[in-house]
Amino acid sequence: MTLNITIDAEGADAPYEQVRAQISEQARSGVLPVGFRLPTVRGLAEELGLAANTVAKAYRALxxxxxIETRGRNGTFVAAAGDAAARQAAAAAASYADRARRLGLSEEAARAAVADALRAAYGAGE
Structure with a gap:
């Protein structure tokens, strides 16, 4: 099993975001199983032709x-991300719902705001 990352130098996303997104997708889809050991920051940076700080930024975001989780000198590993992502999404949703209620938005207006934000984040029609 190997980490498969391709950097598009002409892409709209910054290289660190490309690294972050590809590792995240591979971990969430199961291509990289829980416990898979990722290359060191320097090792992956050299492999991809990127600065170590670029890969370090992606690893911090992940x-x-x-x-992912860093286990000190033992390395960096794919974490059981599904549960963590679901917990974080639920907490963000609850926070948003509370804030929308305090702002006096109707449920319909709050849902419309979320739909607009999701379209902006994920790209309309993609």
Whole structure:
């Protein structure tokens, strides 16, 4: 099993975001199983032709999202991200619902705001 990442130098997303998104998708889809050991920051940076800080930024974002976990000198591993992602999404949704209610938005207006935000985040029609 190997990590498969392709960087599109002409792509709209920054290289660190491409690394983050590809590792996240591979972990969530099961291509990279829970416990899979990721390359070191320097090793992956060299392999991809990127600066170490670029890969480190992607790893920090992935760890913040609960997709990977760093175990000190033992390395960086794919975490059981599904549960962490679901918990974080539920907490964000609850926070949003509470804020929308305090702002006096109707349920319909709150849902419309979420739908607009999702279209913006995921791209309309993609």
């Amino acid at each position: 760890e913040s999202d609960g997709v």
